Amino acid sequence: MTPTKTVLIVDDSRVSRLMARQYITGLHADWIVEEAGTGEESLLKARAVPPDLILMDVNMPGMGGIAAAELLRQQFPTIPISLLTANVQTATRERATQLGIGFMEKPITEARIAQLLATLEAV
Amino acid sequence: MFALSELENDALIEIFNIGVGQAAASMSAIVNEAVRMSVPSVSFINRTEAARLLDGKSPEAENICGVSQHYEGAFATEAILMFPEDKSLEIVRLMVGESVPLKELTEMEQEAMCEIGNIILNSCVGTLANIFQRELHGSLPQYHIGTSDEILIASGSLPDTVVLMLHIDFLLEKHQIHGYVAFVLDVSALHDLKEQINLYIARAMGQA
Numbered sequence: 001m002t003p004t005k006t007v008l009i010v011d012d013s014r015v016s017r018l019m020a021r022q023y024i025t026g027l028h029a030d031w032i033v034e035e036a037g038t039g040e041e042s043l044l045k046a047r048a049v050p051p052d053l054i055l056m057d058v059n060m061p062g063m064g065g066i067a068a069a070e071l072l073r074q075q076f077p078t079i080p081i082s083l084l085t086a087n088v089q090t091a092t093r094e095r096a097t098q099l100g101i102g103f104m105e106k107p108i109t110e111a112r113i114a115q116l117l118a119t120l121e122a123v
Numbered sequence: 124m125f126a127l128s129e130l131e132n133d134a135l136i137e138i139f140n141i142g143v144g145q146a147a148a149s150m151s152a153i154v155n156e157a158v159r160m161s162v163p164s165v166s167f168i169n170r171t172e173a174a175r176l177l178d179g180k181s182p183e184a185e186n187i188c189g190v191s192q193h194y195e196g197a198f199a200t201e202a203i204l205m206f207p208e209d210k211s212l213e214i215v216r217l218m219v220g221e222s223v224p225l226k227e228l229t230e231m232e233q234e235a236m237c238e239i240g241n242i243i244l245n246s247c248v249g250t251l252a253n254i255f256q257r258e259l260h261g262s263l264p265q266y267h268i269g270t271s272d273e274i275l276i277a278s279g280s281l282p283d284t285v286v287l288m289l290h291i292d293f294l295l296e297k298h299q300i301h302g303y304v305a306f307v308l309d310v311s312a313l314h315d316l317k318e319q320i321n322l323y324i325a326r327a328m329g330q331a
Contacts, residue, residue: 015219059263061263090253
């Protein structure tokens with residue numbers, strides 16, 4: 001049995017947060033899912049309760065996902081972060097690599113969420 | 124008068140065809156069924172004629188729901204995804220599944236359509252950017268309801284402006300839902316696009 005984990009979903013789209021939440025809790029009913037609708041909110045939530053995994057959209061109003069991920073990476077060097085985005089451009093993938101974070105393209109599917117959670121399941 | 128050579132036109136169609144293929148794959152993953160997309164068709168027309176062309180594609184639907192995004196970078200374009208308005212709730216239901224109550228689903232319909240547009244348009248535009256080896260920066264998706272004419276005007280320039288319109292019809296086979304994706308470029312953007320196409324052709328021929 002995997003110990004309970006906390007996943008922070010950062011996405012301005014409520015429906016994307018809902019779908020990611022559904023798939024995460026479908027795979028791990030006891031895991032805690034936190035949500036943030038902006039990059040700024042993700043910083044506040046992560047500081048309040050550092051999560052075990054952060055899933056980050058890129059194109060959001062205000063602070064974008066890349067800028068938020070960069071700040072989170074500085075403040076929480078060991079927390080796994082993955083972009084979860086419709087922006088499939090090579091430039092975005094390269095930025096993720098430079099920041100030392102993962103990349104997963106949308107749409108959100110159960111298989112993609114399972115793949116993102118797999119790294120935590122082994123811990 | 125702006126014109127593309129036969130080779131440039133061929134490359135333009137081929138590049139958008141690849142982008143559309145990616146968009147079809149994304150849409151298919153969203154709705155969990157097969158999606159058929161047409162070969163892109165290219166027209167140099169004004170926005171009013173463009174709207175008339177799109178209206179002719181779905182005469183049964185009075186209102187259309189559209190999601191548009193503006194892109195800047197290697198070239199500038201408006202990308203618009205359009206569905207008959209009366210099908211949008213059905214599409215959102217296909218996306219989120221049966222577990223979400225109808226009331227909640229209805230409340231988030233617009234937002235969900237924006238996210239669907241965001242995924243499909245970025246899938247296509249991102250593929251174009253990768254082919255051109257350049258970056259395209261997209262705005263946040265905008266949701267519109269109206270006729271094709273109203274949506275095209277809301278998402279871009281004046282009705283009499285001549286534009287290049289690439290449009291692609293698609294069909295969700297199981298649910299028989301038709302929609303289309305359109306890319307609208309004004310004259311200044313056409314020169315940038317032509318330059319990118321020529322760089323692509325040069326790379327394909329080993330000259331760059």
